[in-house]
Amino acid sequence: MASAIPAAPVLPGWTHIYSGKVRDLYEPAATAVASAATPFAGRSDVVLVVASDRISAFDHILATEIPDKGRILTGLSLWWFAQLDVPNHVIAATVETGVPEEVAGRAMVCKRLEMFPIECISRGYLTGTGLIEYRQSQTVCTLPLPAGLVDGSRLVPAIFTPSAKAEVGEHDENISFETMVETVGADDAEALRSLTLEIYTRAEEIARERGIILADTKVEFGTDPADGVITLGDEVLTPDSSRFWDAALWAPGQAQPSFDKQYVRDWLSSEESGWDKASDTPPPTLPADVVERTRARYVEAYERLTGATFI
Numbered sequence: 001m002a003s004a005i006p007a008a009p010v011l012p013g014w015t016h017i018y019s020g021k022v023r024d025l026y027e028p029a030a031t032a033v034a035s036a037a038t039p040f041a042g043r044s045d046v047v048l049v050v051a052s053d054r055i056s057a058f059d060h061i062l063a064t065e066i067p068d069k070g071r072i073l074t075g076l077s078l079w080w081f082a083q084l085d086v087p088n089h090v091i092a093a094t095v096e097t098g099v100p101e102e103v104a105g106r107a108m109v110c111k112r113l114e115m116f117p118i119e120c121i122s123r124g125y126l127t128g129t130g131l132i133e134y135r136q137s138q139t140v141c142t143l144p145l146p147a148g149l150v151d152g153s154r155l156v157p158a159i160f161t162p163s164a165k166a167e168v169g170e171h172d173e174n175i176s177f178e179t180m181v182e183t184v185g186a187d188d189a190e191a192l193r194s195l196t197l198e199i200y201t202r203a204e205e206i207a208r209e210r211g212i213i214l215a216d217t218k219v220e221f222g223t224d225p226a227d228g229v230i231t232l233g234d235e236v237l238t239p240d241s242s243r244f245w246d247a248a249l250w251a252p253g254q255a256q257p258s259f260d261k262q263y264v265r266d267w268l269s270s271e272e273s274g275w276d277k278a279s280d281t282p283p284p285t286l287p288a289d290v291v292e293r294t295r296a297r298y299v300e301a302y303e304r305l306t307g308a309t310f311i
Contacts, residue, residue: 005019005020005021005054005061006052006054006061008024008026008050009024009050009102009103011026011048011050011100011102011103012038012100013028013029013032013038013041013100014026014027014028014029014032014048014100015027015028015029015030017047021054021056021061022051022052022054022055022056022069022070022073022240023049023050023051023052023234023235024049024050024052025047025048025049025050026047026048026050027044027046027047027048027112028040028041028042028043028044028046029041030042038098039097039098040098040109044112045111045112045225045226046091046109046110046111046112047109047110047111047112048099048100048103048107048108048109048110049107049108049109049110049234050070050103050106050107051069051070051071051073051074051106051107051235052065052069052070052106053065053066053067053068053069053070054069055069055261055264055294057261057264057265057268057283058265058268058277058283060282060283062264062283062286063282063283063285064285064286064291066291066294066295066298067291067295068295068298068299068310069295069298070105070106071105071106071310072238072298072299072301072302072310073106073235073238073239073240073298074093074105074106074107074108074235075105075302075306075310076237076238076239076301076302076305076306077108077235077236077237077238078090078093078108079305079306079308080203080236080237080238081232081236083202083203083206084199084202084203084232084236085202086195086198086199086232087224087229087230087231087232088231088232088233088236089110089111089113089222089224089231089232089233090108090109090110091108091109091110091111092108092109093107093108093109097109110233111224111226111231111233112225113221113222113223113224113225113231113233114222114223114225115220115221115222115233116184116188116192116220116221116222116223117164117165117183117184118162118163118164118165118180118183118184118192118220118221119162119163119164119165119172119218119220120160120162120192120193120195120196120218120219120220120221121160121161121162121163121196121216121217121218121219122158122159122160122161122196122197122199122200122216122217122219123140123155123158123159123161123215123216124154124155124156124158124200124204124214124215124216125152125153125154125155125213125215125216125243125245126140126145126149126150126151126152126153126154126155127151127152127215127216127243127255127256128216128243129174130161130216131151133174134149140159140161141159141161141162141163141174141175141176141177142176143159143161145159150252150253151252151253151254151255151256152215152250152251152252152253152254152255152256153252154252157197158197158200158201158204160177160193160196160197161174162174162175162177162180162192162193163175164179164183177189177193180192188230191230192221192230195219195221195230195232196219199217199219199232199236199237200214200216200217203217203237203242206305207244207305208247210304210305210307211246211247211248211304212244212245212246212247212259212301212304212305213244213245213246213247213250213256214237214242214243214244215242215243215244215245215256215258216242216243217237217241217242217243218241218242219232219234219236219237219241220232220233220234221233239258239259239260239261239297239298239301240260240261243258243260244258244259244260244301244305245257245258245259246259259297259298259300259301260297260298260301261294262297263290263293263294263297264286264290264294267286267287267290268283268284
């Protein structure tokens with residue numbers, strides 16, 4: 001059973017409408033009056049996306065937060081949006097342009113898209129759930145792969161492996177491209193596959209120049225109701241949505257250290273935590289050293305990719 005999502009912060013001029021594992025969504029309050037402080041009042045075509053410091057593992061939202069995680073995810077997404085030649089949903093990302101001061105640095109005002117019910121995943125390396133399927137059938141999402149691959153093997157070219165979105169607390173379900181076509185139609189399925197692989201290819205090149213391997217990534221798209229254009233939404237190429245490895249440590253045939261919540265998962269799986277993943281008991285509070293090491297990995301990913309110092 002998944003853990004409950006903490007209450008979202010109250011933001012003047014905005015009404016909370018939804019919370020996921022990490023993000024809280026708001027729409028302009030119906031009673032708000034347009035002003036310099038609330039320039040989006042009365043608009044139904046925008047949504048405020050706020051990244052919290054929450055962290056999840058094994059389908060549970062942990063009671064312990066990772067300091068600055070929301071700012072890191074937002075800052076990194078904004079940086080990647082600027083690197084990609086793909087339409088995205090960001091309208092404003094600063095207090096000066098309409099983000100509430102209470103969530104400055106970890107929020108974006110975005111176009112309200114009609115989201116596709118698909119997680120669009122591109123894999124350039126074999127690992128995770130893809131490796132599990134490969135060991136059983138030499139396929140990933142029914143795509144046949146060469147024999148002899150191991151954990152961490154590079155896939156050339158990268159492959160597109162969609163999944164169907166699940167409710168919060170449930171696992172997304174890997175699906176075939178044919179099933180995706182049945183869900184969204186052939187034209188949109190082809191466009192989403194092409195855009196996903198384009199994003200992965202560009203991002204993989206950028207990351208590699210910085211000594212980082214982008215093993216795989218998940219992106220989400222929707223259509224802009226104003227013009228019908230398929231638009232990149234949600235977050236993009238963060239340690240929460242992508243698997244980043246240190247290129248200097250890459251060694252196929254074993255699990256690769258990653259720039260994400262590895263320390264959290266490892267500790268929760270250890271005898272020290274005393275927690276049974278199969279139980280309905282919520283995960284225990286994280287030790288301070290696990291929190292700090294996890295934060296340090298997120299910061300390192302941000303700084304190595306962007307070349308900027310996280311402040």
